[in-house]
Amino acid sequence: xxxxxxxxxxxxxxxxxxxxxxxxxxxxxxxAYNVAATEEHLSVTRWAFDTTMHSSVKQRAGSVQQAEPxxxxxxxxxxxxxxxxxxxxxxxxxxxxxxxxxxxRPQPPHxxxxxxxxxxxxxxxxxxxGIKMTGMPAxxxxxxxxxxxxIVAFVSELxxxxxxxxxxxxxxxxxxxxxxQRGANHHGSGGQPGRSGGQQGGSTGPAASGDHHGPxxxxxxxxxxxxxx
Ligand code: HEC
Numbered sequence: 015x016x017x018x019x020x021x022x023x024x025x026x027x028x029x030x031x032x033x034x035x036x037x038x039x040x041x042x043x044x045x046a047y048n049v050a051a052t053e054e055h056l057s058v059t060r061w062a063f064d065t066t067m068h069s070s071v072k073q074r075a076g077s078v079q080q081a082e083p084x085x086x087x088x089x090x091x092x093x094x095x096x097x098x099x100x101x102x103x104x105x106x107x108x109x110x111x112x113x114x115x116x117x118x119r120p121q122p123p124h125x126x127x128x129x130x131x132x133x134x135x136x137x138x139x140x141x142x143x144g145i146k147m148t149g150m151p152a153x154x155x156x157x158x159x160x161x162x163x164x165i166v167a168f169v170s171e172l173x174x175x176x177x178x179x180x181x182x183x184x185x186x187x188x189x190x191x192x193x194x195q196r197g198a199n200h201h202g203s204g205g206q207p208g209r210s211g212g213q214q215g216g217s218t219g220p221a222a223s224g225d226h227h228g229p230x231x232x233x234x235x236x237x238x239x240x241x242x243x
């Protein structure tokens with residue numbers, strides 16, 4: 015009796031596996047699934063994706079530490095990088111993402127709010143490695159760790175940042191912090207002695223949006239690097 019029951023279970027299980035595999039193949043080959051980004055994801059797809067992404071990042075970023083303390087120089091530098099490379103997708107306090115980024119699925123979240131959900135080490139992991147199947151690029155292959163850490167320092171402060179401070183940071187006409195970044199010689203307060211303005215050479219804030227990283231931005235982390243970090 016219980017043998018029959020066990021055999022029934024096995025047959026049922028195998029049947030379910032076959033049906034699932036057939037359903038998968040049908041979707042893959044017949045074009046039944048609509049990949050258009052003009053449609054929202056099904057809520058079940060969105061849930062599966064979001065949950066997988068959160069668990070994956072939290073598990074992998076566990077041991078990643080963001081540099082402390084955050085200095086005004088770091089913040090100003092991160093602001094310039096963010097405005098050149100992230101704002102068009104993620105917006106900022108008082109700044110909307112570009113219209114074309116509305117057409118992405120998933121849509122890039124407004125980081126002025128979303129950044130509050132992540133620890134700095136997790137943001138560093140995301141920015142360095144990117145997120146598959148979302149359009150979130152990996153910046154690790156093209157940017158060194160110091161640059162990435164300055165971006166993370168800035169992103170971590172976004173939720174508490176006023177639009178005025180956001181507009182001023184990293185801009186030429188901006189706050190004292192931006193001044194310190196560019197003219198460490200004038201008043202060294204807050205600046206780091208070992209990191210004078212000279213090193214920032216090509217970086218003149220958001221105005222220099224395009225490729226202002228120069229050849230010096232070569233990665234210390236080849237794409238084949240340790241996927242854990
Ligand atoms: C081409 C558009 C694009 C650019 C450029 C971009 N991102 Fe993203 N980013 C995305 C998308 C899309 C997601 C995934 C959203 C999702 O899965 O909900 C994302 C996710 C994130 C997340 C996780 C937020 C969350 O709660 O889902 C962080 C943090 C982030 N990006 C930071 C950055 C930073 C910092 C930069 C610049 C160095 C950047 N991104 C550049 C599109 C972009």
